Amino acid sequence: MASKTVSDKAKWRRRKGSKTVYEDNDCASLAWLLNFRLDEFVNVKVPDDEQEEPKVAADSPPAAKKPPYTYPELIERALRENGELTVSAIYQWISDRFPYYKANDERWKNSVRHNLSINPHFRKGARASQGAGHLWSLAANAIDLLPLRNQFVETEKTEEVQEAQIIECPKVIVLDEAAIAAASIIPDQDLFTGNTMFLNPVSTEQVVRECGLITM
DNA sequence: ACCTGTTTATTGCTCG
DNA sequence: CGAGCAATAAACAGGT
Numbered sequence: 001m002a003s004k005t006v007s008d009k010a011k012w013r014r015r016k017g018s019k020t021v022y023e024d025n026d027c028a029s030l031a032w033l034l035n036f037r038l039d040e041f042v043n044v045k046v047p048d049d050e051q052e053e054p055k056v057a058a059d060s061p062p063a064a065k066k067p068p069y070t071y072p073e074l075i076e077r078a079l080r081e082n083g084e085l086t087v088s089a090i091y092q093w094i095s096d097r098f099p100y101y102k103a104n105d106e107r108w109k110n111s112v113r114h115n116l117s118i119n120p121h122f123r124k125g126a127r128a129s130q131g132a133g134h135l136w137s138l139a140a141n142a143i144d145l146l147p148l149r150n151q152f153v154e155t156e157k158t159e160e161v162q163e164a165q166i167i168e169c170p171k172v173i174v175l176d177e178a179a180i181a182a183a184s185i186i187p188d189q190d191l192f193t194g195n196t197m198f199l200n201p202v203s204t205e206q207v208v209r210e211c212g213l214i215t216m
Numbered sequence: 217a218c219c220t221g222t223t224t225a226t227t228g229c230t231c232g
Numbered sequence: 233c234g235a236g237c238a239a240t241a242a243a244c245a246g247g248t
Contacts, residue, residue: 133220
């Protein structure tokens with residue numbers, strides 16, 4: 001909070017680093033999605049079934065620790081449980097379960113909004129019935145990728161295979177991205193809860209076309 | 217005015 | 233050590 005006395009020049013100088021990752025080229029930007037985001041979800045956080053809240057959440061004492069979940073994970077869980085939520089409902093869900101976020105603190109809410117915006121895992125839906133804001137839902141159900149990632153986690157050796165796919169087979173990336181995008185808007189089943197997620201019925205082809213994923 | 221959503225910047229941490 | 237990511241902060245625009 002305090003240390004924000006940076007000159008504008010410094011700001012402009014900085015902004016190259018991590019941004020280029022998902023802006024500069026289509027395939028690479030999607031590769032990162034496959035590469036780390038799903039990996040995180042599968043790898044660490046989502047235990048077999050409903051372990052739900054970490055021990056902290058159950059009946060946590062005043063000095064609640066920060067949950068070992070990233071914001072995307074928290075949001076994802078909220079959305080998996082509820083399908084579609086408004087931003088404020090997501091706030092509610094998180095603060096209900098994690099006393100750490102009980103405080104009416106603008107910081108973590110800002111982070112939640114930030115994550116919703118920048119993370120392709122989340123998809124902005126229709127406007128909420130009343131008030132400002134939209135309904136948010138999970139974009140990629142990763143129905144194919146989750147098991148895939150599990151394997152990778154289990155056997156580290158296969159990491160090379162994974163890399164090879166991403167680097168050597170752009171088409172795979174394109175198709176995966178199409179699958180992800182399509183999965184987000186086609187009725188599908190949630191891997192963990194079994195919830196059916198209905199959104200706009202759009203064909204994979206259409207998604208591919210509209211996203212400009214067909215290059216040849 | 218407030219809430220929501222987007223974007224940019226910065227910092228800290230992890231990993232190769 | 234550099235690159236990349238998560239978290240955080242903040243500015244800004246649009247909607248109600």
